[in-house]
Amino acid sequence: MMGFGDLLQSLETTTTRVLGSDGCLDGATLRAHALAIADALQARGARVIASRLDNGPDWLALDLALRALGLVHVPLPTFFSPSQARHALARSGAELLVLADDGSSAGDAVRLVPGLRARFLATWHTPLPVGTACITFTSGTTGQPKGVCIDAPALLTVAGALVGAARPLAPTRHLCLMPLSTLLENISGLYGALLSGADIAVPPLGDVGYSGAAGLDVTRLVASLHRYAPHSVIVFPQLLSALVMAAEQGVALPASLRFVAVGGGRVGPALLSRAAALGMPVFEGYGLSECVSVVALNRPGAVRPGSVGRPLPHANVSVVDGELHVEGVRCLSYLGEDGPPSGPIATGDLGHVDDDGFVHVTGRRKHMFITSFGRNISPEWVEGELLQHPLFAQAVVLGEGRPFNVAVAWLRDPEADAATVQSALDAVNAGLPDYARVAHVIRAPRPFSSAGGFLTDNGRPRRDVIARAHVDAIAHAYDELDPTPLPMELNA
Incomplete structure (x- = not known):
């Protein structure tokens, strides 16, 4: 299987371009940027690197630099509260925090490369599972976010499975509408696009109208869709609902869309029917961080409305007492805790698998x-x-x-x-x-x-x-x- 070193090397000859608000980078330029960041990080001697960056080419270049060095990336969502960010930094044992370079030289902040600076953190060593490449934080239903440790082979395995699922539609340009710190967008939108040689559009979240769970500027969202003319996007149900309502009111969506993946929450069948009536190519999926994001997905030639699709090749889904259990690719552990017990992971989600292998999710056991x-x-x-x-x-x-x-x-x-x-x-x-x-x-x-x-x-x-x-x-x-x-x- 291709590793991240191979992926970085392939950028020299790839057709991939990274599109940002200020222009675009070709693959060779992206690789050079990532290597420059890697050199700057190596000089600092840190092992666990956190970042808090808006979407953009710098996010991708930093992540690739960390993968090339075999270091641990702790991507912090920009929407985390200060207390949540402090908690995540302390729990992960991050030694450096990478931020956008605003020209500040206060404190112990140092410039890494143009556009990025790093701040040294007073921290202590946190034991991590061998092979940890990423610590993704998910807030779940509690106030403090919970870290999940994932290795590099798992990230690429899931990304490769998603590339295979979308291959019949041949998407060659992906627009990132979710934060890159979100595991789903990181794996699908970045690694998946790089593996397939697709262009990646990574404008700042404000440019696509996103302002957290309670805010969305639909006008900006639609304008970004037209500007970048993507073949694929990933959306939460709320974003899909906003796009459907806009289209129903006569707002034109770009004809370029081939694959609109939706996940992160239950999607009502009525919304999916409305999207289908508009000709929107919507494919519902399902996943969880413990299983390294996507587990099942509706895909070309295998769509069943009301389901979240069939499991991808790296996952097997069974049902125990009405609860979905997943076996296959999995996280290494929870941060500072043991990982899920051996065997299939109990998801806490209620549902069933029909006779044709399609997975149906009906709710949460604890709710x-x-x-x-x-x-x-x-x-x-x-x-x-x-x-x-x-x-x-x-x-x-x-x-x-x-x-x-x-x-x-x-x-x-x-x-x-x-x-x-x-x-x-x-x-x-x-x-x-x-x-x-x-x-x-x-x-x-x-x-x-x-x-x-x-x-x-x-x-x-x-x-x-x-x-x-x-x-x-x-x-x-x-x-x-x-x-x-x-x-x-x-x-x-």
């Missing part, structure tokens, strides 16, 4: 609740249906131990009257079985955001936090809709 009628409900399923309606921008469904469900929701039109909200809710409920329907919508006073503590940094709701913040409104909804007092013997 499952049981109504007072004994019906098991995965809230992600119901939330996914709500979010397919144009009125609902964000929603969390609750109903543990209750006779019916309620939703706390942020509306795209906060001024919508009660009749409009009820009409939208009726339309959603019409497609749900009676036990899963939402009886009442509690309006959130503001969007859920990671800054406000209501979302993780990758956009997933913190359910307990949202429920606590709206506890009075939730109690009032149940009192209003179910005023029947408990029998005396149960009310004691």
Whole structure:
């Protein structure tokens, strides 16, 4: 199998170009830039290098330099809070932090190469598994991010599998819409494109309209799609929903798109149907950091709506007591902890594999609740249906131990009257079985955001936090809709 040294050497003759906001680099220039960074890093003698950079050619060149040297890269998302960044730096034992060069020479910051500077960190040695090449941090559902240690062969194995999956569509230009510090974009958008000889567009996130989990400028997003005319992009469900709504309102999307991969959360079938009706080439997938990102993917010639596709060659998916288990490529360990136990990894995701091998994900085991009628409900399923309606921008469904469900929701039109909200809710409920329907919508006073503590940094709701913040409104909804007092013997 090709290693990163081979990949770096191949840049001398590759057709790959890296497109940024200030122009483009050919493969040979990218390689020279990476080698210059490698020389500067070698002079510093550090083993674990963290970075906090916006998308751009420098990010890619730095990552390739670290791979060539066999050092450990700790890419920190720019959307991490200061406390999360400090936690990740301390846990990883990073000795240097690479930042964009703003001309500052304060403290112990040193210039590495034009465009990049590094700051020495007061740290201590952290034991890492042998072969660690990358420590990716995922916030999950807790406040502090959790590190996952991954080796270089695993990164390239998954990247190669993704190249094979997309090969029938022959994409030769990829536009990075997600942070490069995101493992999915790092593997698919960078390594996958390099392995296939495709161009890589890496404009700053602001240029593509991205501003974290709660912010997206659709006008900028569409303008970037037209500017770079990509064949492939990777999007979260929220970005796909925004593009579909824009197209439905008459906004033209570039005809160049051949492969729109969507993942990172449940995608409702209604949204996928709307995308298909517009002719958008959307392919839903599924993965997790412990399995080095993508596990399964719908792909040309193997698409089943409602599924996340068949497993890629490096993964095998089975079901144990309704939970998906994955065997194959895996992480080395959690940072400072043991890795997943030997054997298939229990994902915590509920689902099944159909007779044709397509994987279906229905929710998270830990989010499952049981109504007072004994019906098991995965809230992600119901939330996914709500979010397919144009009125609902964000929603969390609750109903543990209750006779019916309620939703706390942020509306795209906060001024919508009660009749409009009820009409939208009726339309959603019409497609749900009676036990899963939402009886009442509690309006959130503001969007859920990671800054406000209501979302993780990758956009997933913190359910307990949202429920606590709206506890009075939730109690009032149940009192209003179910005023029947408990029998005396149960009310004691």
